Amino acid sequence: MMQRTRGNSVKVLNLIATLIFTAACCFGAQDDILSCNPAMLEPCPGDHQICNQTTRICDCLPDYVRVDKNCEPLSNDTPAKHSATAAVVTIFTLALVICGLVLIVRKYNLIEYLRQKINLKRNGDIMYEDVMIGQDDPPLTP
Incomplete structure (x- = not known):
């Protein structure tokens, strides 16, 4: 109890x-x-x-x-905080874009491709694969 x-x-x-x-x-x-x-x-x-x-x-x-x-x-610290945040976001975004571009250039080997194109234009060599000019052709007869 x-x-x-x-x-x-x-x-x-x-x-x-x-x-x-x-x-x-x-x-x-x-x-x-x-x-x-x-x-x-x-x-x-x-x-x-x-x-x-x-x-x-x-x-x-x-x-x-x-x-x-x-x-x-009201203090003027608030805009400084926002500008610091904007700067960090901008830097981060630029870093991502640059990394993306580097990966694309490496994957598709764009530097070597551009180097070949520049050398071809510089030398003036134009390659004709289907056309043959010279003495090997038979004479044209009507």
Whole structure:
């Protein structure tokens, strides 16, 4: 009989602990949203904040961003991060294109092909395979 009572008390303690933990989480989540009263002299606790009268929530002024509970000015670091990302992506893309071209040139032996074509044009030698000019032909008779 004692075992049952002890088990029930543990369940009740677990239930109470769960309720307390849930309540703490809910109240903790509400701290991120700063409520304000527009009738007060300073409705919002931090600098660079304004009270929105319709939602009664403190918002940051234009050109400011909320960081934790404070509003901080926009920094110029964001474009630098984007330009660094763009540079890395561009370099990676160029490396892939160059590697692809090298593989195609090697697979089809394009350098040797171009070298042969240039030498043929340079020497002026035109090869006639089907036409034979010279003394080996029989004379033409009408």
